[in-house]
Amino acid sequence: MGLDFEKDKPIYQQLIDRLSGDIIRGVRKPGDKLPSVREYAIEVGVNANTVQRVYKEMESMELTETRRGQGSFITENEERLQLLRDSKKEDLVKSFIANVEAYGFSKDEIVELVRREIK
């Protein structure tokens, strides 16, 4: 396989974003087992140390849990998952607003357009 990565952002960070995205979209569900470090490294085409770091960071973010001898699992803590969804939503909207403001569009015309488009 192998994925495309942005050149100026750490790869481990991009992989965390990708796995978080999988969780939000429901491609990976609460309680699902993540592939082993080695499997995932081969799947996405990066070195195993990078994946090791991704899993460690995700555990410290409490998005996954490591069960001894069994591997990493996506948390079943609904509260934490809701937080993940909320923060992704917020990031997307904030970056949208920043983009729009950079062009000098007024808030009112944007809100108006979003309402119309979203129906």
Place this chain on the structure above:
Amino acid sequence: MIELNNVKKAYGYTKALNGINLRLEPGKIIGIAGENGSGKSTLLKAIAGVSRIGSGSVLIDGKPVSRKDAERIAYLPDADMFYSYFTVGQLFSYYKSQFADFNETKAKEVLDFLEVPLSSKMKNLSKGMRGRAKMAATLGRESRYYLMDEPFSGLDPMVRSDLIKGLIRFTDLERQTLILSTHEIREVEILLDELVLLKSGKVLAHRHLDEIRGETGMDTVEWMTKETKAGAAG
């Protein structure tokens, strides 16, 4: 752990290595980059123990390196050193006779993954196929250290991408370390933990790739260009 302390090496009046100090930790994939003539090949030869250094010391796991370390280190030279009339299978038999750590089953597995027929003669293989066969022979060795000199040079992007996949699949960073020199940083950086940048036989920089991307906000090639220019000015 590989340690180089003030390593110098000259060819005639040309200083190929001009006081290299370097610590390379085990369990990593480390890239050696730098312009032509910056000392990449000489550095790898010094670590592999195939070329005598002028002064300084090279320690591998605490012990000075010597020619005998060819047994501990799987070194893939840039040049075609293989007998052209060998088939790939005969090349593997030759490796088996030379290196106690050669695992023929693994070598064949790599060869199969890279889709090279065992029965082809080296001289009849295209450059890309020969590159794959050399990689298979090298990865067939169960060494603690793999040293590869320009393993991707002159190969097209498809072959490079297959070799990178092979390196990920067939090295085990829990017990192995991979050091490779390359010009193709853009395609290879995904594979690397660290990058050592050489200039005129000296270490200009030695950084973790996540740091380069995270702290400088530059991509690796931009960063290298800037460092190399700054190094030339200083």
